[in-house]
Amino acid sequence: MLQRRIDDHAPPSREAVREAQDVFYKHLKRVGLKHTEQRDTILRTFLETRDHLSTDELFRLARKKDPKIGFTTVYRTMKLLAECGLASEVAFHDGVARYEHQVNRRSHHHMVCTSCGVSVEFFLPEVGKLEEEIGRKHRFDATRHTFQIYGICEDCRKKDTMKRA
């Protein structure tokens, strides 16, 4: 199931894409890895997306740009992108790992419909403060958090009501 994402962000600008590429290439250099065409294609494909994509979905998209790209390469590239902060995993509890890109995006949280999978993003500055506060209290070096709300969206509720009638 494709997990549609509802937010208020435009796709990254040309400059933002170049910046992201720069971050990626510098990361590769830093850890002694090479810059390849496949990795570049995968990054560009990823930045064009707005949904929460599984590795397999991303693989299908990348293959449209370059039919000889393999699943394994996409899989490995996503790990690299996550390492340098360009991608982050979002775990929605449905058994597949999903990624969203972090270019031009502020920290945010998700509200997920457990019926159709749609997700709405929201932002609450206080959540970041809570992370810091709780970390300090328990002497953790807090690095990140996940905050997800699960429920049923309006559309699914309406559909459900219609079915009953």
Place this chain on the structure above:
Amino acid sequence: MLQRRIDDHAPPSREAVREAQDVFYKHLKRVGLKHTEQRDTILRTFLETRDHLSTDELFRLARKKDPKIGFTTVYRTMKLLAECGLASEVAFHDGVARYEHQVNRRSHHHMVCTSCGVSVEFFLPEVGKLEEEIGRKHRFDATRHTFQIYGICEDCRKKDTMKRA
């Protein structure tokens, strides 16, 4: 890796256990299922635990009480317990489903050490309010949420410092 749980709760009292059994049996009746010795053993085993247990870990514990209990039965029973609210899944991002029991427990959140897996529980009443508020705003019927903070605990930080020295 066993996910040790740090909290301030005592194990359920004898009465709490009986109450939980009652909830379970009534649920079974409601959905037309039968009360079996295995299911009872698994519930009792589960209530005695305080860590975040995978199905396999629970299976090993239940097997001590009754060596002929099978993994499949534990797996299926955990689904039933989750259905009637006695168990809830906690997904910590490490690829295995874990459960914690909900007897005598208030809603809470987790701070997880990404190095050793230890988790500390904390409770923030405002998070429940945020769930409600955000749900209303986006017209979701919000049913639950997860809030987890990831980081490195004090012990792991110390060990790390020693290694460097």
Place this chain on the structure above:
DNA sequence: ATCGCAATTGAAAATGAATTTCATTTTCAT
């Protein structure tokens, strides 16, 4: 520009948790 070698690639195999199958056994309403 070429060489050499380490990194990369991608198909295929392996892994491992989750889930289903099915023949046998058990529960429980009658």
Place this chain on the structure above:
DNA sequence: ATGAAAATGAAATTCATTTTCAATTGCGAT
């Protein structure tokens, strides 16, 4: 007690993820 329906558990299956490995490619040194 009886028998229909459900439960059990060993084994098989599924499916996402991860590893393996032989062939290919990138790139720094020359």
